[in-house]
Amino acid sequence: MGRYSFLHLATSPSVRAVQAEMGVDRLWASGKIDRQTERFTPDETAFIAARDSFYMATVSESGWPYVQHRGGRPGFLKVIDEVTLAFADYRGNRQYISVGNLDADDRVALILVDYPRRARLKILAHAERLALDADPALSARVMEGEDHARPERIFRLRLAAFDWNCPQHITPRFTEAEIERATQPLRDRLESLEAENRRLRERISGLET
Numbered sequence: 001m002g003r004y005s006f007l008h009l010a011t012s013p014s015v016r017a018v019q020a021e022m023g024v025d026r027l028w029a030s031g032k033i034d035r036q037t038e039r040f041t042p043d044e045t046a047f048i049a050a051r052d053s054f055y056m057a058t059v060s061e062s063g064w065p066y067v068q069h070r071g072g073r074p075g076f077l078k079v080i081d082e083v084t085l086a087f088a089d090y091r092g093n094r095q096y097i098s099v100g101n102l103d104a105d106d107r108v109a110l111i112l113v114d115y116p117r118r119a120r121l122k123i124l125a126h127a128e129r130l131a132l133d134a135d136p137a138l139s140a141r142v143m144e145g146e147d148h149a150r151p152e153r154i155f156r157l158r159l160a161a162f163d164w165n166c167p168q169h170i171t172p173r174f175t176e177a178e179i180e181r182a183t184q185p186l187r188d189r190l191e192s193l194e195a196e197n198r199r200l201r202e203r204i205s206g207l208e209t
Helices: 006-010 013-021 025-029 042-049 097-104 136-142 176-208
Strands: 053-059 065-071 078-081 084-090 107-114 119-130 151-165
Touching: 006 119, 006 151, 013 025, 042 078, 042 107, 042 119, 053 097, 065 097, 078 136, 084 119, 084 136, 097 119, 107 151, 136 151
Parallel strands: none
Antiparallel strands: 053 065, 053 107, 078 084, 084 151, 107 119, 119 151
């Protein structure tokens, strides 16, 4: 795997032409902002482990892009090592569009978002599909704790490059579990006040009799 930055892979002649048109071509050509991002650091590893969903884009032989949402338990997308990701592919609507696209072109683009903290990680990778029995140790690792669906295959992704997006335009959103955790102290306090209120009412009722 060569040492390429995210922008090196994502920037084409047409992209450079638009950058020139908008007057920012020197900014990106300088190399001061671009950086080598071909290995995950502990920061990316921790970020990926906390996610319960991501978006994956593939391209068909006709040239049409296809974006699929993938969801599961937090950490279902596993960082196997500093250049490898893997996840179990479970039975869905059985259209197999992403699977078919990857048989023709193994390149994928992933976007992972932490909505509460307004953070976004972009990943470019090469994907391969494996039978469940092709690598039993890997299958066991990616399916650990997953018993709600029927796995059909494993996807293993070899990192090409990643990049972090700025938080601009990311609207904070919260899952039910996150809301439960955030409001638990309020609910505990409310329960305590209600119990205190009951005791006071009982005391007042006793005085009146």
